[in-house]
Amino acid sequence: MSRVELWGAPLYGDPCRECGFAWSISPQDAVAWVRDFEQHARVAVGSLTGDERLGGWSVAEYVSHVGDNLRHWSERVQAARLSGRTQVAGYDPDALGDARGYASIPLQVGLWSAGHAAQRWADVLGAALDEGVELQHVARGLQRAEDVARNNCHDAYHHLWDIRRIASASE
Numbered sequence: 001m002s003r004v005e006l007w008g009a010p011l012y013g014d015p016c017r018e019c020g021f022a023w024s025i026s027p028q029d030a031v032a033w034v035r036d037f038e039q040h041a042r043v044a045v046g047s048l049t050g051d052e053r054l055g056g057w058s059v060a061e062y063v064s065h066v067g068d069n070l071r072h073w074s075e076r077v078q079a080a081r082l083s084g085r086t087q088v089a090g091y092d093p094d095a096l097g098d099a100r101g102y103a104s105i106p107l108q109v110g111l112w113s114a115g116h117a118a119q120r121w122a123d124v125l126g127a128a129l130d131e132g133v134e135l136q137h138v139a140r141g142l143q144r145a146e147d148v149a150r151n152n153c154h155d156a157y158h159h160l161w162d163i164r165r166i167a168s169a170s171e
């Protein structure tokens with residue numbers, strides 16, 4: 001048995017040392033927050049063009065990443081719900097970003113796309129919470145629907161913190 005990869009509160013701190021996300025959030029509240037991701041993101045980006053960056057991804061690239069992360073996890077949870085496939089592995093967000101061409105996706109398109117992904121994710125995770133879906137992650141071990149809800153909510157929340165940080169530096 002390999003060592004379980006640290007994830008969630010043990011990795012980021014509780015609250016997250018960077019973005020302040022509190023892992024005590026109820027999974028239902030996490031789902032509700034993610035459902036409104038597009039509105040949260042529009043507030044965070046304000047009048048930015050999307051091209052601004054601080055060394056890492058640009059504002060628009062962060063938005064595209066959140067959309068893809070939510071799509072990825074929606075599919076993994078649906079695999080358990082619709083096909084009984086509960087094994088799940090990680091993916092390389094940078095490789096996915098290169099393959100999808102995040103750099104060529106305009107901010108307004110990324111917001112629209114991530115908004116759709118967030119709403120579908122919220123539908124799926126809401127149902128998975130009711131059903132008590134459980135996944136087995138190859139590196140993180142047992143991932144219950146409530147773990148996925150909190151983890152994915154943190155990812156989205158944390159990247160809005162990244163975007164606000166970029167916005168502050170751009171003023």
Ligand SMILES: [Zn+2]
Binds near residue numbers: 017019020021154
């Ligand atoms: Zn965080």
